[in-house]
Amino acid sequence: MRLRALLDTDALGLRLLGGDDELDRTVRGVMTTDLRDPSRYLSGGELVLTGLAWRRDATDSEPFVRILAGAGVAGLAAGEAELGDIPVDLIEACRHHRLPLFAVNETVAFATITEHVVRQVSGERAGDLAAVVDRHRRLMTSGPTGGGPEVVLDLLTSDLDLRAWVLSPTGRRIAGAGESLPGPVGASLAGHHLAATRTGRRGPHRTTVDGTTYSLFPIRNTGRGAVPPSRDVRESVLADWLLAVEADAADWPAARLDLLQGVTQLIAVERDRRDAARTVRRRLAQEVLELVQAGAAPTEIAARLRVAAPVLLPGLGTAPHWQVVVARVEWAEDGTAGTGTGAAGTGTAGTGTAQDIAGGPVAQALLEEILVDPAVTGPDTADRIAVAHMGEEAIALVPLPAMPAHGADAATADASGAGPAALKQQDPALHADILLAAVREPLAAGLADDGRLTLGVSAAVHSAEGLRGALEEARHARRVAAARPGRVCAAGHHELASHVLLLPFVPDDVRRAFTARLLDPLRDYDSRHRAELIPTLEAFLDCDGSWTRCAARLHLHVNTLRYRVGRIEQLTGRDLSRLEDKLDFFLALRMS
Incomplete structure (x- = not known):
């Protein structure tokens, strides 16, 4: 934004005290300081806000302004809350160094000015970055890849301070700028995204994982590998990628949201490119499997496999x-x-x-x-x-x-x-x-x-x-x-x-009746007495009915194990020395 735009916003309460011919300077950020020498924190293009606490007498103004001018700041805004009117020596020093000077009314907080400037500067950067995204997308669609989505994700980090990752439906990292997301975090974000998309809500979806807020943007797959279009969201939700941004997009301006939508469209182009690369492998698999299903001769299948092997491996x-x-x-x-x-x-x-x-x-x-x-x-x-x-x-x-x-x-x-x-x-x-x-x-x-x-x-x-x-x-x-x-x-x-x-x-009702008849008496007994008869039965069968091995596995005395098995037989009317009864218990446990 330009310095001139600050004067057009009445809510900022700024009065121009000098530097009329320098109002077309570009503001790239804001810094609030009361240091006598803030040069180490300046990189150029800032609007510097100060409460004048650094000024002890008139001789302090000239070196302070000289430092700001040398650092290339865009302008200086001095608050009236501390000293009332802005000192003449400061006005003269700014005029000498051609540094625009504003007075900030005592009723206006520096935070209000900072928030306004940051919002405007961020919007300008988003607009510039949107143009970069659009050019990058055209490059990717019209010729060899321009570096893939990583280039634009890097720009999001460097220009807008946004960390972002492209994730698969399972949370696997496909691309990203900077550090990778931990696997559990990626899986959790993917789960939140899939669940929210299933409800029909429009993105971005917001969620918090381990105390960090993320905004999740769907990346629609419209290329060769896309699921056929339909009114049912279930067809595509399991196949779509997502863009996870470490930020809360709830209060973002429309320009920034449009920028992120452009990024998702660019990534969709990259996905189409990757799907196209899989076409040959899919076709080879299709041909081999069709021969297998048709009962083709092994020699014919082997010949097709010899063609497929170098491509697949x-x-x-x-x-x-x-x-x-x-x-x-x-x-x-x-x-x-x-x-x-x-x-x-x-x-x-x-x-x-x-x-x-x-x-x-x-x-x-x-x-x-x-x-x-x-x-x-x-x-x-x-x-x-x-x-x-x-x-x-x-x-x-x-x-x-x-x-x-x-x-x-x-x-x-x-x-x-x-x-x-x-x-x-x-x-x-x-x-x-x-x-x-x-x-x-x-x-x-x-x-x-x-x-x-x-x-x-x-x-x-x-x-x-x-x-x-x-x-x-x-x-x-x-x-x-x-x-x-x-x-x-x-x-x-x-x-x-x-x-x-x-x-x-086996029909469901038959399975339920069979398992209930054998196992419900044991479950009921366990719930009342905490006897662990079901775990004992599982271990006994797993040890092929060996008393010593089962007792050792359960850390029990053999006599205790014999008591438990006897109780199982008493409750069920079965005999665990008989093969038929062992098999029935085994099947019941597998079906439960």
Whole structure:
């Protein structure tokens, strides 16, 4: 803003005492001081406010003004509250150094002037920055990238003192200026954003995490990877990125809000660019999976895999192993999707009727996000993700580096003393429980009370012959996950024992009656006597009925364990020495 504009605002109570011909100077900030030498705090362009406490006599004015003029300040405003009229020596010194001088009426607080100037200067900077954002967006849409969204986020920090991050729907940092957000904070912000968007409220959404206020701006995905348009917000909310700004946007002027909307549009262009880079990988996965489903010869599938491997896992040098991951998003009309399903895979969610709303594209976008390593902010791991959608399922073909033989691994681990934990760390395979651990909280907020995400993971296979079995295995695992309660569930191949495969197809009322008949007497007894019969039963079955091992695990005397097992048998009328009764208890615990 210009100095002249200060005189046009009556509420500031300023009178010009000198420097009429210097009123076109640009004001870049405000500083309040009563130091005799404030030069160390001046950078040029400030309007300096002073109460004149530094002035002891007339000789002090000239050196004070000389210091201000040397620092390149825009002007000086002196308050009348302390001395009344502004001293003549100060007016003369300002005239000598050509420094505009204003008198501040005693009824006007310096804070009022400071707030006005800061608001005007911030608006001017926002306007300038908006032009930069617009030019940057045109560069990104018309040619090679101009540096990505990080450039503009850096400008937000340097020009407007706003720290901002681009986050995925799970809270993973995609871009940002300065320090990264801690993982739990990013996940919490994403959860708040998804929950607020589900209500239909317009952004920005405001929330506080760990005492810090953030404003959350949605970044709409309108490019190649966008979910097809619809009136239902559930289609897009789980796939949209967000811009998290460390500030409260409630009182922002329209110009600043428009600037941040421009930033989100620029980032949407970058997302379109990244989605375009995934097109080849998606197509390769689609082709391979279509051959697998059609029952093509293994040699034909192997030939297509040889084409896909260098693209999905460049520089590997050896044929990889493969895993298949299947995901599905379902919605319920009556808001009960989070309660589990009675017949997994049959299209029911909870007790209501499920509606697959653009399920394939939504699940595809989510699965691509889930498979990205949350610790990696760049595109490296995303470059190796190939997700197709077939019907309402999203199916990922995940390449893994060829794993050494188990014997070699064991020998190495034994020699080094590393043991089984080291072997697990060497295993590059995906594990269902680990995949969802970091994303369950934010995604559950987006799914709310009427959506479910279920996911199944196959074992690793090393040849084209094994892909068909891996696909079916992943689908079966997803059905097992769908039979569980909760909005975000996953299951892996290791959970596909024969009894587990049967459980999802048992009707809900039968399962409830079966578990209630066996376990309710024990639960009631535990609630009254704190006897811990249910934990004892679980441990006893897990130890294959071994009295000594179970007693050691529970830190009990064997006689105490025998008493508890006897009480279980008495309450239920079952005999835990019989295989049939052990199996019934085992199944009841798994279904409860």
